[in-house]
Amino acid sequence: MKDTRWLAIYLPRIRTDRLLRAGRGPSDDRPLAVYSKESGAYQLQGIDARASALGLTLAMSLADARAIQPKLEAVEADPEEDARALDNIAAWCERFTPIVVLDPPEGLFLDITGCGHLFGGEEKLRAEVVTRLHAQGFNSRAAIAPTPGAAWAFARYRKQTKRSVRILRESLEASLAQPTDWQAELATLPVEALRLDPDAAALLRRLGLKSIGQIQYAPRSSFTARAGERAMQRLDQALGRAQEALIPRRPAPPVFALRRFLEPIFTADAVLHVTQDLCGDAVEKLDVRGAGVLRAELVLFGVDGRDRIIGVNVSKPLREVKPLMRLFREKLNVVGENFDAQFGFEAARLDVVRLAEFDEQTRTLVSVDAGYASAETISSVVDVLSSRLGPKRVVRPQLHDDHMPERAAAWNSAQSEYGSKFAKPPADGVQRRPVRLFSPGQQIEVMAGVPDGPPIRFRWRRVTREVVRAEGPERIAGNWRSGEITRDYYRVEDKQGRRYWLYREGLYGESETQPRWYVHGLFA
């Protein structure tokens, strides 16, 4: 708690910035405002810098605003679009830390604990966020504090000074900072900085409590009685006396490693190189936790603002760089072809999305027979195959208790745990089921010897085959509820010794139409 660092971003003009950025603002230099209907009247919800300079304010009624500024361009608010814009910014912010919390309608929290050094210090990180948001057309203010509440307050209510002076002052502050400095500064801010609802803030003002400092040491009980539980809780959260649970936009990975590049990288080699470094970092962290990777995702942050995510799955927890790199290399081989690096990548992050306890013994376990690959080797081969071919293409057989041939077996990802049910070959060695199954069965033309018997000749794939031996029928009743028709199966051998698994759908004489015949599989 003591060591956490939070960056609060305040986007005061997100509603109008969003429109201006999308080219939906006025084409000339008229002011822009966004309005919505509040308690029966149209009210300004957002104003751009020009409108602000011309004396318009938030919560002003649209009629008043038009009276002051007849040229005002007013657009109706679209809260959904606003939320989407905020979410997009949040996604973009994930290049600074994986833990980004939405604080609608116009704020974000970034947990930057331990991230500052990657950007040359926290202040540089903060400045970069603001500068780059500005470059993308979003006005923002940002501040860093040990609690989300304090960061929120500073971002909105700290007196703005000229930036160059600020950086100097704050870097000085950062180096000299006493732990209580920020609390002292917080005390000077107005009560509104506590994230109170307007009524509570207005009440405090009526009581003559204007700054946080004034209520900080106020008697708790009487204060709570007047301003409500919420205000006290907000104060405690801002001061770090109470923990605040924030839910990140995306679940935070238990372990991650982040790298930023001075120059954007383009080539697959460079990406591989970085991935190796990231794997090294992640493995170190996993060592501390005594855990291994089950799924890792490499997130590449493009200069164009788009992310590419490359995930690999592991079947047994893994905590070594080399096998991890093997998986990423295979995956990047495939993905790399349509990488579309565009303007290059400016940062990369490795998220260990799923991890599992790492059994220290698995590392030293030697297979019983040294002449054969151990189970760990097999599963690492499976991982490599799965990461290039895809998990659905690397499979293990699974038998099911179902008499319908199609449902009696399935193929599951070889990375999953396999079932326990395994059949032994029959004692007489005679095959009742084919090694290959057509699904669905392929229709054939048949000449049946007797109406209810096996065919004497049939035509499949444009070749007529003479049946010399046949065994059957084996009757398999379908599920009548789903409309499956009873089948009579025959195992037949043709003149050349080839063996087929045939079935007749339906029985003779049951309906007007001739029953249909299919070849369902081939015996070896």
Add this chain to the structure above:
Amino acid sequence: MSLRPASFCLPKGPAQDAGFAGKLATMASQPLHEIGPSEPGFEASALGFTLALAAHWVGPAGIFWAGEDAAFAEEGAPYPVGLAQYGLPLDRLIVARARKREDALWAAEQALAATGSVVICALGAQGKPLDLKASRRLLLFAERYASRCLLLIPENGPSAAWTRWRVGAAESDAEPDELGVPAFRAELTRSRGGPSGASYIVDWNAHERSFAERAKQNADTSFHREALRA
């Protein structure tokens, strides 16, 4: 530690080269074999022979069956119920399907790196014939890791394989109106360091995971069975 699994170290003797059993014993120490159908329409037999060899040789490292989509689609999908009856250990069988031939070959190479494994590399009829380099790579991987590779491929091309088999179906040896055990007509069309051209009719005993050569005349088949189990 010996790199090769125990089964590679069969003693060599003159008796071993007698008949199919002898050939099989020799093959056990050779890492790459090529199998194809004797003629179009007998792909199932070629696969059956390949699977039988894999089941016969399978060890704790199991069987990898790597194939390109074309090799799986045409003849139907591998069916676990039938494979189990055929003698394949389902708990040690992994199937990898690749879209392209290069990927199938790559997958086979990766699987061969699992020491002592049996790898079936199944290629489809489409596309260019396999070049010598590709089969040589498989051979090198198999040699390096003491694993075995069975290359199931319909066409004939230059190949680094130790043996090449053309396999067709053989009629059942059971009572009339009964289907017996799987049976093959297998012709050895190529054999490095040995005579080729021999043709065998063999039955596959899925329960014992062993082959039995069918008596051509009055040969003592039980001799071969004994030799195989030894």
